[in-house]
Amino acid sequence: xxxxxxxxxxxxxxxxxxxxxxxxxxxxxxxxxxxxxxxxxxxxxxxxxxxxxxxxxxxxxxxxxxxxxxxxxxxxxxxxxxxxxxxxxxxxxxxxxxxxxxxxxxxxxxxxxxxxxxxx
Numbered sequence: 001x002x003x004x005x006x007x008x009x010x011x012x013x014x015x016x017x018x019x020x021x022x023x024x025x026x027x028x029x030x031x032x033x034x035x036x037x038x039x040x041x042x043x044x045x046x047x048x049x050x051x052x053x054x055x056x057x058x059x060x061x062x063x064x065x066x067x068x069x070x071x072x073x074x075x076x077x078x079x080x081x082x083x084x085x086x087x088x089x090x091x092x093x094x095x096x097x098x099x100x101x102x103x104x105x106x107x108x109x110x111x112x113x114x115x116x117x118x119x120x
Contacts (some may be wrong), residue, residue, distance in 0.1 A: 014094070
């Protein structure tokens with residue numbers, strides 16, 4: 001029997017491979033959700049550069065969020081990421097949820113990024 005962690009790794013590899021094949025020229029919005037914090041970055045895979053980065057431990061968010069484990073903080077992080085990406089000239093990205101299920105904090109971050117002006 002395959003462990004839960006190994007199934008997660010298979011799902012992550014499969015989704016990333018499909019995303020990179022489908023839209024190689026567009027930047028990728030990659031999200032990592034840990035147990036305590038959430039991290040998101042916009043990556044240009046053709047050059048291998050990170051264009052915009054935001055996390056729940058960012059200094060700019062110190063007074064705005066109470067806890068980094070709730071949906072409201074994920075929305076704020078998504079909006080801040082969209083603001084930083086738009087400042088770099090990125091308007092359209094594709095969403096890489098990193099093998100995680102699209103619900104909860106991942107969905108809240110995506111909704112915040114859409115509200116901030118990113119299209120995906």
